[in-house]
Amino acid sequence: MKIAILSGKGGTGKTTLATNLFKTKNQGILIDVDVEEPNSHLFLKPLILDRITIKKGYPVVDAAACTLCGACGDFCRYNAILPTKKKVLVYPELCHDCGGCQLVCPTNAIHYDKRTIGNVFSGKTESGLSVAYGDLLVGEVSGVHIIEHLREMTDQEPLVFIDSPPGTACSTVAAVEGVDYAIIAAEPTPFGVSDMKLVVEMLSGFSIPMGVVINKAGLGDQEIYEYCKEENLTILAEIPFSKAYAKSYASGKMLCDDFPEFRENMEEILDQIIKD
Ligand code: SF4
Numbered sequence: 001m002k003i004a005i006l007s008g009k010g011g012t013g014k015t016t017l018a019t020n021l022f023k024t025k026n027q028g029i030l031i032d033v034d035v036e037e038p039n040s041h042l043f044l045k046p047l048i049l050d051r052i053t054i055k056k057g058y059p060v061v062d063a064a065a066c067t068l069c070g071a072c073g074d075f076c077r078y079n080a081i082l083p084t085k086k087k088v089l090v091y092p093e094l095c096h097d098c099g100g101c102q103l104v105c106p107t108n109a110i111h112y113d114k115r116t117i118g119n120v121f122s123g124k125t126e127s128g129l130s131v132a133y134g135d136l137l138v139g140e141v142s143g144v145h146i147i148e149h150l151r152e153m154t155d156q157e158p159l160v161f162i163d164s165p166p167g168t169a170c171s172t173v174a175a176v177e178g179v180d181y182a183i184i185a186a187e188p189t190p191f192g193v194s195d196m197k198l199v200v201e202m203l204s205g206f207s208i209p210m211g212v213v214i215n216k217a218g219l220g221d222q223e224i225y226e227y228c229k230e231e232n233l234t235i236l237a238e239i240p241f242s243k244a245y246a247k248s249y250a251s252g253k254m255l256c257d258d259f260p261e262f263r264e265n266m267e268e269i270l271d272q273i274i275k276d
């Protein structure tokens, strides 16, 4: 079973939820695919046993063979290759490595080279749980290749927790595609609800079953409850705002270790979504 944990925006407790659900279940593997800001390893503290460099292709144009016909630029929807009057400009960081420009080039003037865009680290926690996370290099715009690598690594795993990127960009789509269940971490504030709506729409588009965990419950208003009712969304748990939780989190601790009632919350969520 693949369970994605996501949120409409950063800072809503997504990583806390992912890591604590994983540690409470004490099985499977956790992958942190929030590659622009991976945080799960800071809490789970795995011993890193392997590191893989992730590379991505980009087009290189042979000026001698190029007739400046413009076909490659017309094809590329990311503006990563731009034929001008004198030469073809290539912006490797915008390239999604789709291979299309090479296919449409009538003179075979394009070949591909590879460059490093980030890393994948994997290891084990003190208690033997498997953890892997991706790290996108600063300045790179798309971590989808790294996310796909992490997803492929865990294709055959029976239980996978996925700490997904926040929002609804391409990287989040890559993280949640094909998962069995999605848990949305949300705060009961007007901004929290509006960000969450976009996530719900995206997940509905993929027909992914989902449930909501309301974090910092009691701090906001009733809008989130009304929205969940309207959309028939299951509220899996409500985690109250607690200074003790915030202090424990800030010091890099796992809440399920320090607070029995928090662990019970995690167990209830797992009971609702995982049928043994
Ligand atoms: S490989 Fe695809 S994304 Fe990259 S420049 Fe060519 S057409 Fe654009």
Ligand code: SF4
Residues within 6 Å of the ligand: 061, 065, 066, 067, 068, 069, 070, 071, 072, 073, 083, 088, 104, 105, 106, 107, 108, 109, 110
């Ligand atoms: S499609 Fe090929 S020939 Fe045409 S502009 Fe691009 S690189 Fe040059």
